[in-house]
Each structure stands twice: as structure tokens, then as C-alpha cells.
Amino acid sequence: MTDTTQQVAGATLAPVWLPPAGDPNELVPAMWAHDVERGGHGELTVSGVPVSELRAQFGTPLFVMSEDDFRARARMFKDAFDNAFADICGGVDVYYAGKAFLCTEVARWVDSEGLRLDTCSGGELAVAKRAGLLGENLGLHGNNKSDAEINRALDMNLGRIVVDSLHELKRVAALATARNATANVMLRVTPGVHAHTHESIATAHEDQKFGLSLLSEDPDAPGMAAAEAASQLAVEAESINFLGFHAHIGSQIFEAEGFGIAARKLLAFTHEIQTRHGITLPELDLGGGYGIAYTAVDTPRPAAEVAAAMADVVRETCAELGMACPRISIEPGRAIVGSTTFTLYETGTLKTVQVEVDGQPDVTAPRRYVSVDGGMSDNARPVLYEADYSAVVANRASAAAPALSRVVGKHCESGDIVVRDVYLPNDVAAGDLLAVPGTGAYCWALASNYNYVPRPPVVALKNGAARLIVRGETEDDLLARDLGA
Numbered sequence: 001m002t003d004t005t006q007q008v009a010g011a012t013l014a015p016v017w018l019p020p021a022g023d024p025n026e027l028v029p030a031m032w033a034h035d036v037e038r039g040g041h042g043e044l045t046v047s048g049v050p051v052s053e054l055r056a057q058f059g060t061p062l063f064v065m066s067e068d069d070f071r072a073r074a075r076m077f078k079d080a081f082d083n084a085f086a087d088i089c090g091g092v093d094v095y096y097a098g099k100a101f102l103c104t105e106v107a108r109w110v111d112s113e114g115l116r117l118d119t120c121s122g123g124e125l126a127v128a129k130r131a132g133l134l135g136e137n138l139g140l141h142g143n144n145k146s147d148a149e150i151n152r153a154l155d156m157n158l159g160r161i162v163v164d165s166l167h168e169l170k171r172v173a174a175l176a177t178a179r180n181a182t183a184n185v186m187l188r189v190t191p192g193v194h195a196h197t198h199e200s201i202a203t204a205h206e207d208q209k210f211g212l213s214l215l216s217e218d219p220d221a222p223g224m225a226a227a228e229a230a231s232q233l234a235v236e237a238e239s240i241n242f243l244g245f246h247a248h249i250g251s252q253i254f255e256a257e258g259f260g261i262a263a264r265k266l267l268a269f270t271h272e273i274q275t276r277h278g279i280t281l282p283e284l285d286l287g288g289g290y291g292i293a294y295t296a297v298d299t300p301r302p303a304a305e306v307a308a309a310m311a312d313v314v315r316e317t318c319a320e321l322g323m324a325c326p327r328i329s330i331e332p333g334r335a336i337v338g339s340t341t342f343t344l345y346e347t348g349t350l351k352t353v354q355v356e357v358d359g360q361p362d363v364t365a366p367r368r369y370v371s372v373d374g375g376m377s378d379n380a381r382p383v384l385y386e387a388d389y390s391a392v393v394a395n396r397a398s399a400a401a402p403a404l405s406r407v408v409g410k411h412c413e414s415g416d417i418v419v420r421d422v423y424l425p426n427d428v429a430a431g432d433l434l435a436v437p438g439t440g441a442y443c444w445a446l447a448s449n450y451n452y453v454p455r456p457p458v459v460a461l462k463n464g465a466a467r468l469i470v471r472g473e474t475e476d477d478l479l480a481r482d483l484g485a
Contacts, residue, residue, distance in 0.1 A: 012357050012365040014404055014421060017297050017388075021402035021423040024392065030293035030300065031390060031437040033069035033340050035461075042397020044435055047461040051344055051394045051433055054466060058459050060433070061374035063444055065341040065469070067109065067462040070440075073336045074113040077303050081330060084307035088315050089325040092307075095139055097288050097333025098124050100441035105460065105469040106337070107131035116159070118331050122149040129156065141188075143209050144168075147175060154181050162186045162246050162285075164210060166218050166230045169240075176239035185234055186246045186285060189214055189227045191265040211247070214269060227269065235277045242279070244326055245270055248287030251334065259286060259306070260313040267314065271321045281326055286310065288331035292338040294438045295390050303335070334441035341440030343379065343456075344394060345372035345418075347432040348410070368405045370424065372434055375409010376416045377453045379439060380446045389419045394435035398425035407434065411451050444470070452478055 025042060039045040043052060046064055054064060074096065081092035095118040096110045102124055108131045110117050116137040119125050128138055135156035140149065143164040150172055153161050163169045163185050176183040190211035212218075218226035227245075234242040245266050249258050263286055270281055291300045318325045349371045354364040381387035391407050402423035409416040418436060428434075447455045457472030 012363070013355055013367055017295075018421050018423075019296050021404075024402040024423050024425045025397045027392065028293070028296045028390070030298070031295075031339060032342065033066035034072065035066050035068055036342070036437075038397060044392070044394040044433075047466075048464040049461055049466055051435065054344060054459060055346070055433060057466065058457055058468070059472070060344050060346045061372070061378050061456040062344045062472075063341055063378075063439065063456055063458040063470075064344050064435075065337075065440060065458060065460045067460045069340040070106070070337060071109055071113055073340065074110065074115055077330075077332050077336060078114055080303040080307040081328075084304070084311035085314070085328055088311060088318070089327050093283075093327065093329040095285075095329055095331045096336060097331045098127070099445060100333030101337045101341075101443075101445050102127055103458065103470050104131045107133060111137070116329075118333075122146070122152055125149070125152055125156065135159065139186075147171070150175050150183075151179075154179060154183060158184065160184050160186050160243060160283075162188050163230070163234075164188050165212060166220055166226060166233065169230050169233055169237075173233070173237040173239050182239055182241050184241045184243055186243045186283065187212055187227065187230050187234060188246045188248070189266070189269065191247050191249070191262045214265065228273075231273045232277070235273075235279060242281065244281035244283040244285070246285035246287065248331070249289060251289045252291040253289045259310050262286065263310060263313050264317050267317045267321060267323070267325075270326065271323045274323070280324075283329060284326040285329045285331065288333055288335070290332055290335035292334055292438060292441075295388050300335070303332075338438050338441040341443075341458075342435045342437040343374065343439040343443065345374050345407075345434045345436070347372055347428060347430055347434055350428065350430065366403075368403055368424075368426070370405050370407050370428055370434070371410060372407060372418060373410060374453075374456065375411045375418060376413060377409070377411060377448050377450045378456050379418055379436070379443045380448065381442055382417050382420065383413070383415045384446075388421070389436050389438060391419045391422050391424065391434050391436045393425060393428060393432055395433040398427055400425040400427035402426070407436070411453070449473075449478060454478060 035047045043050050078094045085092045093116055095116045097118045099120050104127055107128055111133050117128055118139045120141045136159045138158050139160040140153045140158055141162045161183055172183050188211040190213055212227040212230050213225055214227050215225055218229045234240050247262050247266055249262050293300055352366050352368045355367050357363045357365050376383050403426040405422055405424040407419035409418055454473035457468055458470035459466050460469045
């Protein structure tokens with residue numbers, strides 16, 4: 001075994017960010033739940049349960065989640081931000097972003113750890129209701145909420161409806177008026193902070209579907225920026241309880257600077273609207289988007305460090321403006337659930353191909369393809385966002401040399417790639433188990449039935465015991481909605 005890149009099979013094809021091949025059995029702690037380790041013969045265990053037992057009981061592919069790790073990360077965010085903001089606004093309301101992964105059990109964990117829940121659809125509200133969460137602890141997002149969804153939010157007395165446009169604000173006000181009700185509303189604004197992330201998940205610049213511009217004039221309110229016009233309507237509408245502003249600058253962000261810039265802009269705008277209308281806006285949501293480690297080169301900042309940096313900016317800005325700080329809220333999703341979960345696959349076919357090396361037309365190098373029994377139907381992020389992942393052999397340790405590999409799925413798409421570049425031991429064989437960490441967020445949530453493949457189950461582990469929290473689909477499930485005889 002060697003750690004010299006040029007001596008490793010296929011290394012000349014490795015991307016520049018991929019570290020030189022080391023021990024392919026190593027588990028990088030930042031990528032895994034705290035109770036994942038290698039047990040006897042190097043087999044991966046979660047809360048003491050070997051992955052071979054999980055495969056025997058639940059099959060593969062399988063989403064394997066640590067309940068203890070989820071709860072610990074939820075508490076970590078709550079404690080870190082409460083401590084950092086205690087002297088500014090008495091603490092922080094942490095809304096778990098359910099879009100990352102949501103089921104009834106997870107909603108109950110969120111509630112029991114003292115967090116609130118952010119939803120984005122009527123379906124997610126239905127999960128929250130089934131879990132027994134109080135409406136006052138829920139928020140509803142979405143750029144195109146239906147009347148049915150808005151009415152459901154009013155039925156449940158939601159703590160906040162985050163409104164995305166002047167048009168939507170008018171609809172919410174009208175629906176609330178018709179019911180003789182009051183809607184608790186926050187206005188989502190675009191502060192113009194472009195996070196350093198993939199274009200499809202950066203959400204605070206002007207040219208995208210979310211939010212009310214702080215700069216651009218709204219066509220329905222000549223002479224006023226969209227956020228100003230919506231603020232005026234929210235102040236004047238008797239059926240609206242105007243709570244304040246919300247912004248979300250993107251996802252998978254490692255730098256705290258963007259959050260700080262957005263906070264300054266939001267506080268300044270809050271102060272401006274309060275002064276103009278003679279009101280006090282009690283809340284301010286600074287969004288989520290905190291990054292996690294998908295590969296060994298990802299370096300997420302600890303929650304306490306991010307919280308302290310944001311609190312410093314908020315404290316300083318409020319002092320400069322001479323204003324009392326609104327109650328701050330944040331919306332972590334991926335940062336809580338992402339690393340709690342890995343996907344367990346079984347390896348099938350393997351092949352090695354010769355690939356032309358970039359910039360060297362007469363030079364080829366080997367790349368090994370390792371096929372697994374899932375793919376883009378259980379993890380769409382690589383094809384959607386060119387997301388990078390890692391993988392390890394899970395059922396055993398190996399003394400074989402590492403080889404540059406590409407883990408691919410079983411679907412009829414050449415883009416069906418699970419892990420684009422990873423060093424795996426060169427003795428990987430059919431029947432081995434592979435574990436891909438960091439799949440707790442936006443994998444099950446984005447899962448599909450492409451090629452009529454059933455979606456995998458989700459199993460939660462705690463205190464050495466495993467239980468299903470979402471059962472896997474069957475072919476009967478797939479055919480149940482097909483009305484053909």
C-alpha cells in the first residue's frame with residue numbers, strides 16, 4: 001500500500017481536490033454519526049449493530065440513521081445559538097428544515113429536543129400534525145402555496161407563514177379575512193448575498209424564484225421596492241400579524257461571512273421599516289444552509305463558532321442602529337440530519353475501463369466502475385448538483401491497495417453516479433457492502449421510482465436496537481396507483 005498518488009492505479013484520473021490515496025478502511029469522523037465504527041473483522045457497526053445484520057433484516061439499499069446522533073446534533077444547534085444570543089434576544093428559535101428529511105418519528109424527535117419545525121408543503125404539514133406538533137411551533141415556506149395549503153396553515157394556527165411575494169401576501173390576507181382569522185406572516189426577502197455554493201442552491205441573489213427584492217421595483221407598486229411594498233401591505237392589512245423578515249442565502253455553506261452580511265442588511269431594513277411605520281417587528285429569521293462534510297476535504301465550522309460569529313454581527317449592528325434586537329431564528333436541516341445517516345448498498349458488477357487523461361491525448365489510465373443496487377433513485381444529488389460523496393467497504397476491512405473507483409447505480413442513465421471519485425480497496429467484489437455517508441439530507445427526500453425501482457426503507461438505531469421508521473416500498477406499492485387492468 002502506498003500514499004503516493006502516481007503509484008496508485010488510476011490516480012492520474014483523480015480530481016485535484018481528492019486527497020492522495022491512504023487507508024481505504026479509514027472513517028473520517030466528520031462524515032459519520034458519532035456511533036459508527038469498525039467492529040470485529042473491520043465490519044461497520046452503528047450503535048453496536050453490524051451492517052450485515054441490518055442487511056439480513058431490512059435488505060439493501062437501506063438508509064441507516066443514528067437517532068442518538070440526530071438528537072445530539074439538534075441539541076448542539078439549540079444550545080450553541082441559545083448561548084451565543086442569550087444577552088441579545090434571550091436565545092434563538094431553531095426551526096429544523098423538514099425538507100432535508102422528514103417523517104413522523106423525526107418530527108417527534110425535533111419536538112422533544114426543543115426545536116420547531118419548518119415545512120414547505122401541505123404534505124409536510126400533515127406529517128407534523130400526525131406527529132402531534134403544535135401549530136405555534138411550525139412554519140410554512142414555499143414560493144407558490146396553494147389556497148388549500150394556506151387554509152391548512154390557518155386551520156392549524158401556524159406560528160408563521162413565510163410569504164414569498166406581494167401577490168401571495170394579498171392572497172394570504174384575503175383568505176384570512178374570509179375566515180375572520182389572523183395570519184402570522186414573515187416576509188422573505190432577497191438580500192443580494194450570493195453564497196459560495198452551486199448555482200441551483202444559492203437562493204439570495206436577485207435572479208431566482210424566491211423572495212421579495214430589497215432593490216427592484218415591484219410592478220404592482222410603482223416607485224417601491226418589492227420588499228417595501230409588501231411591508232406596507234403587511235402593516236396595513238387587518239388580517240395580517242406582521243412578525244418580521246426572513247432570508248436564506250443558500251445551502252452547503254462553510255463561510256460565516258455571508259450570514260453576517262445578510263444579517264446586517266436585514267437588520268438595517270428592519271430598522272427602516274420600523275421607523276417608517278412606527279411599529280416593532282418581533283422576529284428575524286436568518287435562515288439555514290450550514291454545510292456538512294461529504295468528503296475528506298470538506299471543513300464545516302462547528303455550530304458554536306458559527307453562532308458566535310453571527311451573534312457578534314447582530315450585537316454590533318443593533319448597537320449601531322440603536323434598535324432592540326428581534327427574536328432571532330435559524331433553520332438548519334442538512335447540518336442536523338445529513339451526517340446522521342449513511343446509505344448501505346450491495347455491490348454487483350465491476351469493470352475497469354481505460355480513460356484518456358486530460359491534456360494527455362496519448363495517455364490512458366484505468367478507472368474501475370463499481371455498480372451497486374441503488375443509484376439516482378435514492379440519491380439524485382450527484383446528477384442534480386454534481387454533488388461529491390465518499391464510500392467505504394462496510395462488511396469487512398481490506399489490506400488490498402486502494403484503486404481509484406467510480407460508484408454507479410443500476411439505472412438506465414449514464415449520469416447515474418453515486419460517488420464520482422473515491423479510493424476503494426482493489427479487492428472489492430460482488431456481494432460486498434458499500435456505505436456512502438452523509439445521505440441523511442435530500443436523498444430519501446428526493447427519491448424517485450425511476451425504472452420502477454421501489455424507494456428504500458429508513459432504519460433508526462438507538463441503544464443497540466434497530467427499528468424501521470419508514471418502510472421500504474414494494475412492487476405492490478408501485479402498482480397500487482396504476483389503474484390499468
